[in-house]
Structures are given as structure tokens and as C-alpha cells.
Amino acid sequence: MPALPLGKLAILAVKQIAKPIAKGLKNGAKNNDTFKNYIIMPVAQGVHWIDVKVKTTLMGASNANVYKLNEKLAVEYGSEFISEFFLYAFGTAIVLFEYNRSSQKDAKKEQKIRENTEKMENEIRKLQNDSLESVFIIEEQGAEIRSLQRQLGSLHTEVESLKERLPDPT
Numbered sequence: 001m002p003a004l005p006l007g008k009l010a011i012l013a014v015k016q017i018a019k020p021i022a023k024g025l026k027n028g029a030k031n032n033d034t035f036k037n038y039i040i041m042p043v044a045q046g047v048h049w050i051d052v053k054v055k056t057t058l059m060g061a062s063n064a065n066v067y068k069l070n071e072k073l074a075v076e077y078g079s080e081f082i083s084e085f086f087l088y089a090f091g092t093a094i095v096l097f098e099y100n101r102s103s104q105k106d107a108k109k110e111q112k113i114r115e116n117t118e119k120m121e122n123e124i125r126k127l128q129n130d131s132l133e134s135v136f137i138i139e140e141q142g143a144e145i146r147s148l149q150r151q152l153g154s155l156h157t158e159v160e161s162l163k164e165r166l167p168d169p170t
Contacts, residue, residue, distance in 0.1 A: 026084060029079040036075055044078030
């Protein structure tokens with residue numbers, strides 16, 4: 001049974017929560033004078049200035065004057081820009097989080113593979129050493145068996161020679 005993608009469902013839920021937060025930011029910007037005057041309007045005027053400069057430069061009129069937006073339009077434009085920026089920043093943070101989580105997961109997987117490989121290599125070395133020891137033991141035992149066979153052969157010869165020296169019992 002495949003695991004449920006709970007992380008992805010949680011991220012989707014957080015994204016759904018982020019939309020009303022962005023909308024609240026937008027409404028708060030319209031209603032709060034300090035926020036409106038020191039954040040929203042300067043951002044709107046700056047973005048408008050960049051937008052006009054880029055468009056006029058692309059059309060070949062790089063020395064065009066950029067007129068400031070009126071307050072209502074600047075508040076609308078700036079609050080829209082900030083709410084969109086918030087959503088994109090939040091989405092980027094989610095993508096980076098997922099990438100980081102995936103990278104860590106892959107790194108853990110690779111580390112586990114390395115550990116298993118190292119463990120298997122150590123086991124192979126141990127088995128090779130054990131087999132070499134077994135070969136040496138077998139060779140030693142083979143030499144002992146040959147030595148015992150020679151001794152048995154000489155004892156057998158000695159017994160035969162002793163039997164020949166004994167008088168005939170008949």
C-alpha cells in the first residue's frame with residue numbers, strides 16, 4: 001500500500017491559507033496609513049518606475065519621463081504587488097523546502113547504500129581471511145596425514161620384519 005503524500009497535502013493546505021493572508025495584507029495596506037505611506041506607495045512607485053523604464057527602453061525611447069501614480073492607483077498597484085510577492089515568496093519557500101527535504105532524503109539513501117557496501121566489503125574480506133586460514137589448516141592437516149601415513153608404513157614394515165624373525169609356530 002503506497003504511503004499517503006501527507007507532506008504535499010500539508011503544503012497545499014498552507015498555500016490555501018496563504019491566499020487569505022495575502023488578501024488581508026492587501027486590505028490592510030489600504031486601511032493602514034503608515035503601512036500605505038511607507039511601504040505600499042514607495043513599492044508601487046518603484047515598480048511603476050522600473051516597468052515604464054523597461055517598456056520605453058524596449059521601444060527605443062530611453063529618455064522618457066516617468067510620472068508618479070496617483071495615490072489610489074499606487075495603493076491598488078502596490079498592495080497587489082505585495083500580495084503577489086507574498087504568494088510567490090511563499091511558493092518559492094515551499095519549493096526550496098521540498099528540494100531540501102528531497103536532497104536530504106537522497107543523501108540519507110546514498111549514505112545507507114555506502115554503509116551497506118562497506119559492511120558487505122568488510123564481510124567479504126573476513127570471509128576471504130577465513131578461507132585463507134582454512135586453506136592453511138587443510139595444508140597443515142594434509143602434511144600431518146602424510147607424516148602419519150609414512151610412520152604407519154614404517155611401522156607396518158617393522159611389524160612384517162618382526163614376524164619374519166619369529167619362529168614358525170607349527
